[in-house]
Amino acid sequence: MKLExxxxxxxxxxxxxxxxxxxxxxxxLEGTAILQYAFSHKGLKEEASLRAESQLExxxxxxxxxxxxxxxxxxxxxxxxxxxxxxxDSLHRVAERLVEDNPVIVGxxxxxxxGYSRKLPLYxxxxxxxxxxxxxxxxxxxxxxYPSQEWFTKPVETGQGYWSEPYIDEGGGEILMTTYSVPIxxxxxxxxxxxxxxxxxxxxxxxxxxxxxxxNAFSIMLSRTGQFMVCPAETLVMHRxxxxxxxxLEGDKRDIDSLxxxxxxxxxxxxxxxxxxxxxxxxxxxxxxxxxxxxIVIPDxxxxxxxxxxxxxxxxxxxxxxxxxxxxIYSVFKNSLKYRAMNASREKMESELQxxxxxxxxxIPKIFxxxxxxxxxxxxxxxxxxxxxxxxxxxxxxxxxKLIFCIGDVSGKGVPASLVMAVxxxxxxxxxxxxFGPAHIVQTMNESMSADNANNMxxxxxxxxxxxxxxxxxxxxxxxxxxxxxxxxxxxxxVQSNIPLxxxxxxxxxxxxxxxxxxxxxxxYTDGLNEAENINHELFGTDRVKAVLRTRRGSxxxxxxxxxxxxxxxxxxxxxxxxxxxxxxxxxxxxxxxxKRSLVLDNVIAxxxxxxxxxxxxxxEKGLDPSLAMSLxxxxxxxxxxxxxxAYPEGTNGPVCLDAVVGKDTLEFILSDKGIPFDPTAxxxxxxxxxxxxxxxxxxxxxxxxxxxxxxxxxxxxxxxNILTMIKKI
Amino acid sequence: MxxxxxxxxxxxxxxxxxxxxxxxxxxxxxxLEPIIEDATGTIILDxxxxxxxxxxxxxxxxxxxxxxxxxxxxxxxxSINNDIRTVFMMTGFLNLFTIED
Numbered sequence: 106m107k108l109e110x111x112x113x114x115x116x117x118x119x120x121x122x123x124x125x126x127x128x129x130x131x132x133x134l135e136g137t138a139i140l141q142y143a144f145s146h147k148g149l150k151e152e153a154s155l156r157a158e159s160q161l162e163x164x165x166x167x168x169x170x171x172x173x174x175x176x177x178x179x180x181x182x183x184x185x186x187x188x189x190x191x192x193x194d195s196l197h198r199v200a201e202r203l204v205e206d207n208p209v210i211v212g213x214x215x216x217x218x219x220g221y222s223r224k225l226p227l228y229x230x231x232x233x234x235x236x237x238x239x240x241x242x243x244x245x246x247x248x249x250x251y252p253s254q255e256w257f258t259k260p261v262e263t264g265q266g267y268w269s270e271p272y273i274d275e276g277g278g279e280i281l282m283t284t285y286s287v288p289i290x291x292x293x294x295x296x297x298x299x300x301x302x303x304x305x306x307x308x309x310x311x312x313x314x315x316x317x318x319x320x321n322a323f324s325i326m327l328s329r330t331g332q333f334m335v336c337p338a339e340t341l342v343m344h345r346x347x348x349x350x351x352x353x354l355e356g357d358k359r360d361i362d363s364l365x366x367x368x369x370x371x372x373x374x375x376x377x378x379x380x381x382x383x384x385x386x387x388x389x390x391x392x393x394x395x396x397x398x399x400x401i402v403i404p405d406x407x408x409x410x411x412x413x414x415x416x417x418x419x420x421x422x423x424x425x426x427x428x429x430x431x432x433x434i435y436s437v438f439k440n441s442l443k444y445r446a447m448n449a450s451r452e453k454m455e456s457e458l459q460x461x462x463x464x465x466x467x468x469i470p471k472i473f474x475x476x477x478x479x480x481x482x483x484x485x486x487x488x489x490x491x492x493x494x495x496x497x498x499x500x501x502x503x504x505x506x507k508l509i510f511c512i513g514d515v516s517g518k519g520v521p522a523s524l525v526m527a528v529x530x531x532x533x534x535x536x537x538x539x540x541f542g543p544a545h546i547v548q549t550m551n552e553s554m555s556a557d558n559a560n561n562m563x564x565x566x567x568x569x570x571x572x573x574x575x576x577x578x579x580x581x582x583x584x585x586x587x588x589x590x591x592x593x594x595x596x597x598x599x600v601q602s603n604i605p606l607x608x609x610x611x612x613x614x615x616x617x618x619x620x621x622x623x624x625x626x627x628x629x630y631t632d633g634l635n636e637a638e639n640i641n642h643e644l645f646g647t648d649r650v651k652a653v654l655r656t657r658r659g660s661x662x663x664x665x666x667x668x669x670x671x672x673x674x675x676x677x678x679x680x681x682x683x684x685x686x687x688x689x690x691x692x693x694x695x696x697x698x699x700x701k702r703s704l705v706l707d708n709v710i711a712x713x714x715x716x717x718x719x720x721x722x723x724x725x726e727k728g729l730d731p732s733l734a735m736s737l738x739x740x741x742x743x744x745x746x747x748x749x750x751x752a753y754p755e756g757t758n759g760p761v762c763l764d765a766v767v768g769k770d771t772l773e774f775i776l777s778d779k780g781i782p783f784d785p786t787a788x789x790x791x792x793x794x795x796x797x798x799x800x801x802x803x804x805x806x807x808x809x810x811x812x813x814x815x816x817x818x819x820x821x822x823x824x825x826x827n828i829l830t831m832i833k834k835i
Numbered sequence: 836m837x838x839x840x841x842x843x844x845x846x847x848x849x850x851x852x853x854x855x856x857x858x859x860x861x862x863x864x865x866x867l868e869p870i871i872e873d874a875t876g877t878i879i880l881d882x883x884x885x886x887x888x889x890x891x892x893x894x895x896x897x898x899x900x901x902x903x904x905x906x907x908x909x910x911x912x913x914s915i916n917n918d919i920r921t922v923f924m925m926t927g928f929l930n931l932f933t934i935e936d
Contacts, residue, residue: 710857710858711858713856713857713858714856714858717854717856731918732917732918732921735887735918736918736921738887739887739889739922742856742857742889743889743890746857746889746890746891791926793925793926793927794927795927796930796931797897797900797901797904797931798901798904800897800931802894802897802898803894805890805893805894805926806889806890808926809890809922809925809926812925813925
């Protein structure tokens with residue numbers, strides 16, 4: 106997109122605003138996301154803690170239930186064992202009973218302290234569940250030294266019940282076992298035997314292993330010494346202690362190490378563990394009496410995985426949203442640029458139209474009064490285009506004491522009409538420059554305009570030539586509306602409508618004439634006046650025009666009054682057509698009619714001698730300065746010599762007429778002949794700056810005529826005369 | 836129109852009396868023919884009694900001036916009245932001639 110006429114600096118502001126908007130949007134979205142993430146993070150963490158801790162608690166209680174069962178069963182048989190000490194042979198019954206009565210107990214023994222019974226120095230009957238029944242075995246064999254076993258020594262030493270370290274029972278099917286043993290005292294209170302109950306820990310593995318707080322969370326149970334009792338890595342179970350495991354790890358294992366220490370010391374709590382870039386949360390709790398410690402390990406991806414996935418989606422949506430915002434801002438920005446550019450080009454066009462309008466207006470005379478020095482003429486004119494530029498025109502100027510004027514209305518409006526208007530005006534100026542015949546002027550213009558009128562534009566036109574010396578008005582109407590003549594009454598000037606300019610080449614325009622008396626006026630207008638519409642689509646009409654004109658005032662006042670009246674009438678309605686008015690008020694100051702004399706010469710040089718007496722008589726009468734008289738004589742002699750020498754070819758004869766119209770302030774000499782067409786004014790002026798050698802012999806005569814007279818004009822009359830009019834102000 | 840020619844050594848004085856208008860021009864031209872043909876030396880045009888001149892008269896002056904220039908002579912216009920001076924001025928002849936009072 107090309108952006109003409111848009112200030113670069115002006116673009117900076119919306120660009121900055123756009124950027125700021127994007128930044129604010131990003132910050133808002135990002136901030137919301139971070140807050141939301143933080144809150145959900147916290148919530149998830151709390152939820153994870155809650156789940157882990159309650160699970161831990163529940164599992165521990167379940168374990169303790171079993172432990173309690175076992176302990177209670179054992180304790181309940183202590184009295185029986187004590188009682189049976191009197192008859193040691195019967196002690197196996199206690200073991201058997203314990204196994205039979207308690208499903209959780211898979212084996213039981215009552216082992217006598219060596220030497221307690223003389224009869225049975227080593228005695229340890231062992232009841233073992235096998236299938237649905239219970240079989241009795243003995244632990245007092247050569248290959249098994251029971252008195253040195255931990256399950257035996259600990260209660261004997263402490264006098265307390267003791268839970269052994271878990272172990273794999275090799276004899277009884279490779280199952281994980283633990284043994285609870287209590288001392289049995291005789292009646293004297295001496296420890297005489299140890300009663301044990303073997304507890305299978307299969308249920309424990311199952312129970313703890315099935316604790317699933319999260320799909321990928323897992324549980325670990327450690328024994329008092331740190332053996333792995335339950336662990337997802339089965340190779341570790343009962344083969345490694347946690348210390349051995351930690352020892353085997355690589356890298357930064359400080360967190361795992363401190364976890365091991367905390368669990369081994371029977372603490373309860375939770376801690377995050379970072380190992381090899383992964384973070385897990387560990388919740389751990391001891392299982393009383395047994396010295397075991399249970400933990401639940403939850404990888405943080407389990408806790409936050411969901412929210413992270415959501416976070417990822419949120420991020421993607423955010424980026425899409427921001428891209429969308431940028432896109433929208435860009436398109437808004439682009440549109441605003443386009444709008445600015447359009448605005449700029451429209452402004453440019455408007456200013457160009459204004460310039461065109463100014464140029465157009467500069468073509469027509471618009472300083473009023475146009476001839477302040479003249480007492481015989483008062484004029485006013487106004488042109489109000491409906492658009493920036495209009496198709497109406499008027500023009501006027503004075504040449505040789507004749508006011509040549511016109512008014513015209515080009516078909517259409519706006520720029521095309523204004524161009525035609527400009528052409529019309531310049532044609533009027535050029536064709537009227539040497540012509541006082543309105544019909545001839547109009548005809549010449551029509552020929553020129555209809556010759557190549559591709560767009561079929563036409564112009565209604567009225568052209569007039571007012572002889573200011575005598576008020577004689579010659580006019581030609583080309584399809585224009587009839588002007589008003591203001592004498593002692595107001596009437597339309599009789600016009601033959603002819604046809605507008607530019608319609609038909611070769612059309613013969615007719616000319617009319619009227620004599621204007623002192624204080625008569627003529628009001629010309631275009632149809633923008635009588636066809637001006639108000640909001641009710643009523644036309645202003647010629648009657649209203651006449652009514653306003655009836656109140657006679659000065660030219661300009663007249664014009665303003667009409668303008669005001671039409672404006673008031675139209676009101677709010679838009680101006681539909683160009684409106685142009687031209688007011689010509691003729692006030693002849695020549696009270697007495699000018700005197701006219703004539704002199705007729707033959708076309709021989711000798712006749713020139715008659716000029717001097719003719720001029721002198723006028724000069725005497727008007728009391729002219731002799732020098733002026735001589736100048737007039739010289740000019741007339743030169744003009745007449747020209748005619749005598751050039752108008753009539755050798756051998757032909759004809760009269761040379763000189764009319765002198767003696768006015769109050771002017772002398773008008775009209776030299777006419779019936780010779781061949783000859784325009785002396787067309788000859789180029791002699792160059793008086795040349796030196797002797799370059800200086801031509803001829804060309805001085807007419808040059809002096811132009812110099813001496815105030816105006817010199819040539820016209821070839823319709824009846825075949827050369828007419829040279831020379832005017833001298835006196 | 837009267838034309839009086841007098842020779843004084845190297846210079847010739849042409850006295851013009853009356854109106855040098857279109858009608859008078861042919862006879863003046865004829866009278867001045869010898870001087871135009873032999874336009875050497877100084878030619879003085881005495882205009883003290885010339886009352887009028889038209890373009891045909893000016894042409895005679897110019898013809899003389901051109902002839903004199905070709906022969907290396909000199910033309911002096913003497914004693915023109917104000918009206919004729921105006922005509923001279925109008926036509927640029929003031930610059931072409933040596934004007935003496």
